[in-house]
Amino acid sequence: xxxxxLTTLSDRxxxxxxxxxxxxxxxxVDGNRNYNYFWDYGTGVSTxxxxxxxxxxxxxxxxxxxxxxxxxxxxxNGLRLYISYHSFGNWLIYPWAYEKIFHPNYIExxxxxxxxxxxxxxxxxxxxxxGNTATILYPASGGSDDYAAGVxxxxxxxxxxxxxxxxxxxxxxxxxxxxxCMENFIGMRTFANxxxxxxxx
Numbered sequence: 001x002x003x004x005x006l007t008t009l010s011d012r013x014x015x016x017x018x019x020x021x022x023x024x025x026x027x028x029v030d031g032n033r034n035y036n037y038f039w040d041y042g043t044g045v046s047t048x049x050x051x052x053x054x055x056x057x058x059x060x061x062x063x064x065x066x067x068x069x070x071x072x073x074x075x076x077n078g079l080r081l082y083i084s085y086h087s088f089g090n091w092l093i094y095p096w097a098y099e100k101i102f103h104p105n106y107i108e109x110x111x112x113x114x115x116x117x118x119x120x121x122x123x124x125x126x127x128x129x130x131g132n133t134a135t136i137l138y139p140a141s142g143g144s145d146d147y148a149a150g151v152x153x154x155x156x157x158x159x160x161x162x163x164x165x166x167x168x169x170x171x172x173x174x175x176x177x178x179x180x181c182m183e184n185f186i187g188m189r190t191f192a193n194x195x196x197x198x199x200x201x
Contacts, residue, residue: 013170015052017062024049029056032084033140034065035147038098044140055142068144076152080195083157083188084144087172088164089137090128092117092187095149095157097133098141105155106132112156112194119190124183126163133159156195160187 016028026049033045036059040047045055056062060069072079094109096102103109110130117128129136133145149157163180165172172180 013168016054017064019062021049021054022057026050026054029054029062031062031065032086032144033142034059034062035069035142035144036060037147037150038141041098041141042139044097044138045142053140059142065144069147072148072152072154076154079148079152079154080199081156081158081191082145082148082154083191084159085162086159087162088169089161090126090163091136091159091161092128092130093133093136093159093161094131095133095146097137097139097143097146097159099139100132100134102132103149109156109158112191113158115194116187116190120183120186123186124179126183156191160184 014028016030018028020027021029030045030051030053033039033053033055039059040055044053046053048054060066072082092113094103094106094113113128113130117130121127133140133143143159145157145159148154162184163172163176164170165176
């Protein structure tokens with residue numbers, strides 16, 4: 001049965017892709033476990049097609065992941081910042097996610113994240129938690145931020161876990177949408193100002 005995630009209430013929070021998995025009635029792959037950097041490494045992934053964090057049959061197997069990977073390949077030489085938006089948690093986190101080890105650029109990663117978090121807090125009173133993904137959350141290999149940092153050497157690579165809402169956290173109330181957009185505009189402006197100061201000399 002094909003599930004329409006927009007109209008089937010019980011599946012409105014579907015997080016995986018919609019691909020068919022050979023030999024299984026369960027559909028989809030967790031796109032953020034499918035990137036070809038330390039794919040199928042350690043904990044935080046599953047080889048069970050029915051699991052929410054199913055890593056897929058091979059790295060970059062999903063067309064959605066291929067599209068991002070192709071764009072990164074095309075633009076990598078000019079990229080200074082990569083941000084993967086997720087929901088939810090009020091976290092601004094950075095590589096590595098595949099293991100609890102420091103990224104070579106972790107001092108700058110942490111510094112810039114704290115600049116962004118401070119500006120958001122000053123304007124909205126919303127606090128974001130900063131840190132290494134595997135330490136702040138849990139180890140999870142095959143993510144796009146690790147891929148951007150590890151394969152394409154984007155030194156400022158982040159996952160931004162947006163503000164949540166309601167009982168399950170993922171269902172943001174309508175009256176919070178503008179607030180969350182505004183705080184992330186402030187965050188993006190802070191990122192941009194940092195990049196301008198650093199690279200326009």
